[in-house]
Structures are given as structure tokens and as C-alpha cells.
Amino acid sequence: MNTNLFLDERYDCNDNVYRKKINCHHWSVNNETCATSCSLKNINPTSENCFLCKERTAITIGGNPIPLKPKRVTKSIPPNTPTFAQKAMSYAKAEMSQMFSGKVSNEVYEKRKAICLSCDYKTNPSPDTESIGWCKGGCGCKVGNPRAALSQKLYMPALKCPLKKFGQEKGEGFNIADAVDSVKGAATAINETLKTDNQENK
Numbered sequence: 797m798n799t800n801l802f803l804d805e806r807y808d809c810n811d812n813v814y815r816k817k818i819n820c821h822h823w824s825v826n827n828e829t830c831a832t833s834c835s836l837k838n839i840n841p842t843s844e845n846c847f848l849c850k851e852r853t854a855i856t857i858g859g860n861p862i863p864l865k866p867k868r869v870t871k872s873i874p875p876n877t878p879t880f881a882q883k884a885m886s887y888a889k890a891e892m893s894q895m896f897s898g899k900v901s902n903e904v905y906e907k908r909k910a911i912c913l914s915c916d917y918k919t920n921p922s923p924d925t926e927s928i929g930w931c932k933g934g935c936g937c938k939v940g941n942p943r944a945a946l947s948q949k950l951y952m953p954a955l956k957c958p959l960k961k962f963g964q965e966k967g968e969g970f971n972i973a974d975a976v977d978s979v980k981g982a983a984t985a986i987n988e989t990l991k992t993d994n995q996e997n998k
Contacts, residue, residue, distance in 0.1 A: 801847050803855070814959070818846045821853045887937065887944075893954030895978035897967030900953050904965045908950040911961050918946070933958045943981040 802816035809815065809830035817825065822835045823846060834841045836851055846852055899905075912918050912928060919939060920929030928946040930939040937944035949955055953967040967974075 800854075801843065818843065819852075819854050820846060820849075821855060822851070890949065890952040890955045891978045891981060893964075894952045894967060895975045896970060897953050898969045898971050898974045899951040899967055900965045901968055905950050908955075908957075908962050909946070911957070912946050912950070915959070915961065917959065931958070948981065 800819050803819050805817045806814040807817060807825050807827070807830070817823070818832075818841070820834075823832065823841065824835070825832045832840055834845075834849075836849075839845065841849075900908075909928060912931065915931075915933065917931055917933035918929045919932050920926060921940065923929075926942075926945045926947060928950070930937065930941075930945055931949075932939060937949075942948070954964050956963050
């Protein structure tokens with residue numbers, strides 16, 4: 797079957813992992829339980845089941861099957877946006893980890909960077925001044941805020957990807973420069989986040 801196994805649409809299972817829907821008329825997902833089902837077989841199908849299924853019937857547009865390489869569409873932002881207090885606490889924890897433990901190693905930084913560069917939720921409206929961009933995957937940081945840029949945040953030991961693609965790491969040890977950088981950065985970033993929340997709540 798010369799059609800995509802997956803659709804560009806995604807569904808959330810309350811674990812911040814947005815899975816792609818299967819391109820088949822017989823496949824469905826229960827939005828409350830996140831259980832997937834197949835109307836042809838009494839199973840909770842995996843993507844491997846669907847890939848191997850010879851009875852899969854692709855969803856069509858105007859009578860034509862969705863092509864093998866459909867036009868890329870912009871994904872919606874995950875709905876579980878944290879409150880200001882949650883944003884501030886999460887960010888402060890990340891900054892404090894750099895303050896007391898120093899930045900992560902270049903190896904860890906590059907590993908995180910590679911994950912972010914390949915992620916659909918990375919955006920970069922300022923490529924001239926920011927080398928990686930910002931995450932719009934649910935952490936709540938303001939896109940455009942220099943301190944919230946991934947080129948800064950990926951150095952913070954306690955930083956965790958909101959989509960669970962990477963977790964906390966160890967810093968390389970306390971040093972004055974990293975501590976001063978974190979104190980200044982935390983004050984600036986939290987102030988910018990507070991401004992954004994106040995503007996949105998007007």
C-alpha cells in the first residue's frame with residue numbers, strides 16, 4: 797500500500813507524548829482512555845500491527861489516498877500549559893542547578909541539542925541571534941526571551957524535556973561564572989514570564 801502509515805494528526809495520552817494517528821478507516825482511539833482499536837480485529841493495535849496488516853484501508857482526500865509524503869503541517873501546541881507559579885518553580889530549579897552544580901558537559905549539551913533540533917516543537921523566529929531556538933512543547937517559557945533560548949537552557953543540569961525526550965544530568969561542578977550567570981538569568985527570565993502572563997490575563 798503506497799500510503800503513509802501515519803497521519804499528521806496526533807493524540808495525547810496524558811503523558812505529554814503526542815502519538816501520531818494511524819492512516820486507516822478501521823483504526824480509532826478512545827480520547828478518554830487512549831486505548832486504540834481496530835474494527836476488523838478484536839485487538840488494541842500497535843503501529844507494527846497496522847504496518848503489517850494487509851486489510852488496512854487508507855483515509856482518502858477527495859477520493860484519493862493520502863500520498864506517501866504528505867505536506868508537512870504545523871503541530872498544535874500541547875494543551876497542558878503550566879501556570880505561572882509552575883513555570884517559575886520549574887525554571888528556578890533549572891537555574892539553581894546550574895548555580896550550584898555548574899553547567900552540564902559539552903557532550904550532554906550536544907546530545908540535548910541534537911534532540912531539540914529534530915523536534916517538531918522547536919521554533920526559531922530569531923535565527924540571526926539564536927543558534928538553536930525555543931521550545932514550544934509545554935514548558936511554558938516565552939519564545940523570544942533570550943534566557944529561555946535552548947542555547948542557554950540546555951546547559952542547565954536539572955532541565956527536563958516537557959515531552960520526556962531527555963532528563964536531568966549532572967553539572968561539571970560549581971564555579972563563580974556559572975553561578976553569576978544563573979542569578980542574572982533567573983531574574984530576567986522570571987520577570988519576562990510574569991510580564992507575558994499579565995498581558996495574557998488582561
